[in-house]
Amino acid sequence: SQQGEEDPQALSIQEGENATMNCSYKTSINNLQWYRQNSGRGLVHLILIRSNEREKHSGRLRVTLDTSKKSSSLLITASRAADTASYFCATDAPSNTGKLIFGQGTTLQVKP
Amino acid sequence: DAGITQSPRHKVTETGTPVTLRCHQTENHRYMYWYRQDPGHGLRLIHYSYGVKDTDKGEVSDGYSVSRSKTEDFLLTLESATSSQTSVYFCAITWDREETQYFGPGTRLLVL
Numbered sequence: 714s715q716q717g718e719e720d721p722q723a724l725s726i727q728e729g730e731n732a733t734m735n736c737s738y739k740t741s742i743n744n745l746q747w748y749r750q751n752s753g754r755g756l757v758h759l760i761l762i763r764s765n766e767r768e769k770h771s772g773r774l775r776v777t778l779d780t781s782k783k784s785s786s787l788l789i790t791a792s793r794a795a796d797t798a799s800y801f802c803a804t805d806a807p808s809n810t811g812k813l814i815f816g817q818g819t820t821l822q823v824k825p
Numbered sequence: 826d827a828g829i830t831q832s833p834r835h836k837v838t839e840t841g842t843p844v845t846l847r848c849h850q851t852e853n854h855r856y857m858y859w860y861r862q863d864p865g866h867g868l869r870l871i872h873y874s875y876g877v878k879d880t881d882k883g884e885v886s887d888g889y890s891v892s893r894s895k896t897e898d899f900l901l902t903l904e905s906a907t908s909s910q911t912s913v914y915f916c917a918i919t920w921d922r923e924e925t926q927y928f929g930p931g932t933r934l935l936v937l
Contacts, residue, residue, distance in 0.1 A: 755928040811926075
């Protein structure tokens with residue numbers, strides 16, 4: 714069962730522009746995480762936001778969480794070609810076992 | 826990669842043969858996870874472990890078994906590989922079930 718659903722599935726922008734990706738989920742969560750995956754590589758953790766937090770920043774990344782709408786967004790500001798990757802949101806399962814449920818991801822292409 | 830390795834990194838095998846993938850960590854983390862990644866499905870949890878000899882099933886556990894006899898090693902076994910198990914397999918670790926998961930580099934498995 715898919716918990717997180719990302720939107721859009723694919724995004725293409727020019728270097729320097731901002732990129733926004735959205736994630737929706739279905740059930741209550743303890744936290745939501747965003748990961749990046751470069752082609753052919755493993756996943757790299759970007760940000761974890763807990764259910765009692767509304768916004769979090771890390772460098773050029775800004776994540777928001779709206780638990781009333783069961784949605785989150787990831788904003789990458791001043792994008793670079795090196796940001797080209799797939800981005801996944803993941804929510805912890807309600808059973809609190811540490812299991813993560815991933816969305817299908819957003820593929821971001823940043824053109825130089 | 827947070828002291829986490831996977832072996833082999835690539836494997837080609839034939840239908841009906843047994844296959845074992847190994848995840849090794851040097852972080853002494855309690856929790857370990859096996860995921861598979863397929864196009865259109867994102868990452869899906871196969872099995873996870875919350876301690877030595879303590880394991881449980883994930884979303885797509887049929888056809889897979891796991892073992893964890895030492896903190897540092899988590900083995901995933903395909904008893905009789907099928908073509909539907911062709912996938913990229915990722916191992917992940919975390920010290921706490923409510924915290925970030927760190928992923929290994931992945932194993933590409935092709936079942937002919």
